[in-house]
Amino acid sequence: MRTPHSYFSIICIFISKVMTKFVNSLGMKLSWQFGDVYGLDPVLLGMVPRPVCAVLLLFPITEKYETFKQEEEERLRSQGHEVSPDVYFMRQTIGNACGTIGIIHAVANNLAHLEFEPDSAMKKFVELTCKMNPQERGAVLEKDESIRVMHESSAQEGQTEAPGLDEKVNLHFIAFVNVGGQLYELDGRKPFPILHGKTSEDTLLEDASEVCKTFMARDPQEVRFTIIALSKDS
Numbered sequence: 001m002r003t004p005h006s007y008f009s010i011i012c013i014f015i016s017k018v019m020t021k022f023v024n025s026l027g028m029k030l031s032w033q034f035g036d037v038y039g040l041d042p043v044l045l046g047m048v049p050r051p052v053c054a055v056l057l058l059f060p061i062t063e064k065y066e067t068f069k070q071e072e073e074e075r076l077r078s079q080g081h082e083v084s085p086d087v088y089f090m091r092q093t094i095g096n097a098c099g100t101i102g103i104i105h106a107v108a109n110n111l112a113h114l115e116f117e118p119d120s121a122m123k124k125f126v127e128l129t130c131k132m133n134p135q136e137r138g139a140v141l142e143k144d145e146s147i148r149v150m151h152e153s154s155a156q157e158g159q160t161e162a163p164g165l166d167e168k169v170n171l172h173f174i175a176f177v178n179v180g181g182q183l184y185e186l187d188g189r190k191p192f193p194i195l196h197g198k199t200s201e202d203t204l205l206e207d208a209s210e211v212c213k214t215f216m217a218r219d220p221q222e223v224r225f226t227i228i229a230l231s232k233d234s
Contacts, residue, residue, distance in 0.1 A: 016228050019056075019103060025150045027120025028107065030233060037227035040209045049231040051201055053113050054106035055176040055208035058226040059215050062170075068218055073191065083193050087179045088130065092188030093138035100147065101138075102173035105186040106230050109177040113232075121146035138188070171224060176208035183207050205229055 019034040032053065038044050059065070083089075088108035092101050107114060108126045116123040125144055129137040141147065174187040176196075183199035199207040209227070216225055 015226075019099075019228065022100075022150055023103060023107065023122060026122035026147065027117040028122055029115040029117065031115050032113065032230055033233050034228050034230055037205070037209075037229050040213060040227075045205055045209060048205055048229050049233070050205075052205040052229045052231050053110040053178070053201075054230040055205060055212075056102050056106060056173055056228045056230070057176070057208075057212050057215065058171055058173050058224075058228070060170055060219065060222050060224045061172050062219050062222065064218050065215075069190070072194070076192075076194075081192060081195065083184070083195065084180050084182065087177075087184055087186075087193050088126070089134050089186055089193045090129070090137035090141065090188060091134045091191075093135070094142050097141070098173040098188060101141070101188040102175045102186075104141075105175035105188075106177065109175075109179055109184075109186075110230070121150075134192075176204070176211065178204045183211070185211065 016034040016036050020030065023034075024030055034056075035049065037048055037055075088105065090101060090104065092098060104122075104126070107122055108130075111123070111126065121144075125140070125147060129140050132140065172187075172189065174185060177184055177186060178199045178201060181198055181200060183196040183204070185194040185196060187194070196207070196211050212225070212227055216222070
């Protein structure tokens with residue numbers, strides 16, 4: 001089976017160490033850190049520090065995926081799709097911000113676990129936007145100077161040249177989180193969170209990995225998949 005770490009594009013803005021530095025610069029303490037998941041078999045998953053409170057997937061946006069995404073949205077709209085009001089979700093309203101939005105989704109849905117400095121820009125952003133709708137949250141992010149500056153700094157560190165906001169890229173970050181014992185996929189390009197069934201604090205990584213496998217199966221010739229876990233620092 002392909003490993004999710006078999007390829008890394010030059011346009012990949014965030015890698016695990018850069019992600020950890022990014023959230024630390026925004027005031028999140030390093031009691032939790034982002035780390036690579038090197039494979040989806042039980043042995044490699046067992047090497048990931050526990051507990052895991054969020055999983056991020058970097059994957060290629062291909063024609064097959066776009067077709068699936070449209071069909072999924074139409075199906076869920078027609079049959080109904082319940083989402084817990086406790087899920088923090090935001091739309092991506094600016095280009096090339098999927099890494100930042102994936103991190104915000106991971107952090108905002110785990111405030112009970114994570115620790116922050118008193119003047120944390122990340123925590124202030126989440127608290128400011130917690131009562132807003134997904135579109136409003138995206139609009140606030142566009143104007144947030146603290147996050148924008150650190151996003152640009154991290155982008156430059158994570159690659160040789162950061163893409164412009166209008167430049168089209170074909171890799172995308174999404175997050176998987178546990179809210180109320182349910183596994184949610186959070187993708188700022190989608191109109192709403194995607195519910196994938198039950199999960200728990202103990203099984204979040206394994207449950208999210210099963211969904212990641214479906215992304216890989218849709219594009220069996222693709223190798224550009226990377227999985228990152230937000231884990232408690234041992």
